[in-house]
Amino acid sequence: MKTDTRPILSALPEILKDRCGAFICCASYEERSRCISGAVKDLPFERVVIFAIADIFSGIEDRALEIKSNFSNKTNSEIVLTKTHEPLFTANVVAKSLRRIMDDGINDIFIDITTFTHELLLILLRQINRFKDRLAKVTCLYTSARSYSIGDPDDRKWLSKGCKEIRSVVGFPGLLVPGRPTCLIVLVGFEHERATRTIVEMDPELLLIGKGIPSVEHLTDESHKAPMEFFHNLVQTMVSSRGSVEPFEFSCREPYQTARTILELVTKKPDFNHIIAPLNTKISTVAVALAAMANQKIQVCYAEPETYNFNGYSEPGDKVSIFDLDWDREL
Structure with a gap:
């Protein structure tokens, strides 16, 4: 399936009807966590795995049970509890x-x-990659958001606030050479507090700030253009006093294109240790995973927020992005 495949949710059963392997999802306070699972609930999956992060949202187990109860095959459906504060346990x-x-x-x-979360998705992809020789096909699905931070003006939108900790993601430690300067690559989205905190904490010698390409072809939704521009400019203003800052653009919708963009940036700066902070769409986070698995010298970091916008994080859209993971594709 091509990455630009964006059918409506109701079309998923017909598109996926000939495949009945495993379905993996993550329960969330977001309504979007129930969109795809609700659309495909009657398909005869051999196994359903519902991850639920136990220490973020108090009602998460109830949400996970709601998702599980929808599937026709309840016998082979399981809820797997993870913990943000214990990444090794989660892995x-x-x-x-x-x-x-x-x-x-x-x-x-x-x-x-x-x-x-960006971290849990990265951990999952790393673990799936370990079984790549036993897998015929891995397909990612992503529900678009009609809007984020529902009802707030562009300059007051927020998805998370604060930053508890910045850590490397389990499975993506990179190979950092002592004495080398650091190049920090940040894929900026709406979460400017996490982006700026990461930059301040890392204090890199070189900072590469990525902006999702503002076009219909590359944004997950055209309505996100203005707020993404606003927060990218805000982060850029906050770090404007730094000496070495370089901007770049990346696709929010095409993981392999974005992975290539990242690898090209790394190749052009061979004398640096490279650390990436993915803070944009989950599709671009998949791209970061692909790039870091292709070049294992790259470290991926995660900025854990203090809190999330539980009540108004997003409004679900009706489109789904579908793309296959091809571990052997040359980047």
């Missing part, structure tokens, strides 16, 4: 859940990447 339970899928002889996986 372990993710690995175990995937091993159960492999032990069932399933070689076809769908992932609804929409409401994973």
Whole structure:
């Protein structure tokens, strides 16, 4: 399936009807976490795995149970609890859940990447990559958002606030050479506080600030153009006093194109240690995973927020982006 495939949600059962492997998703306070699972609930998946991050949102287990109850195959559906504050524990339970899928002889996986945290999605992709020789197909699905920070003007939109900690993502430690300067690559989205905190904490010798390409072809939704421009400019203003800052553009919708963009940036700066902070769409986070797995010298970091916009994070759209992960594609 091509990345630019964007059918409406109601078309998913017809599109996916000939595949019945494993379905993986992540329960969330966002309504979007129930969109794709609700659309495909009657398909005969051999196994359904619903991740739920236990220490972010108090009602998350109830949300996960709602998703599980919708599927026709409840016997082979499981809820897997993870913990943001314990990434090693999370990586372990993710690995175990995937091993159960492999032990069932399933070689076809769908992932609804929409409401994973950036960190959990990266951990999942790294673990799936370890089983790539046993998988025939891995397909990612992403529900678009009609709007973010519902009802707020562009200059007051927020998805998260504060930043508890900045850490490397399990499975993406990179290979940082002592004595080398640091090049920090930030894919900026709406979450400017996390972006600026990451920049201040890392204090890199070279900062590359990425902006999602503002065009119909590349934005996940045209309505996001103005707020994305606003927050990108805000971050750029905040770091304007720094000596070495270079802008670049990337696609929010095309993971392989964005992965190539990242690898080209890294190649042009061979004398630096490279660290990436993905803070844009989950599709671009997939791109970061692809780039960091292709060049394992790259470290990926995660800025854990203090809180999320639980009540107005997003309004679901009716379109779905669908793309396959081709681990052997040359980047």
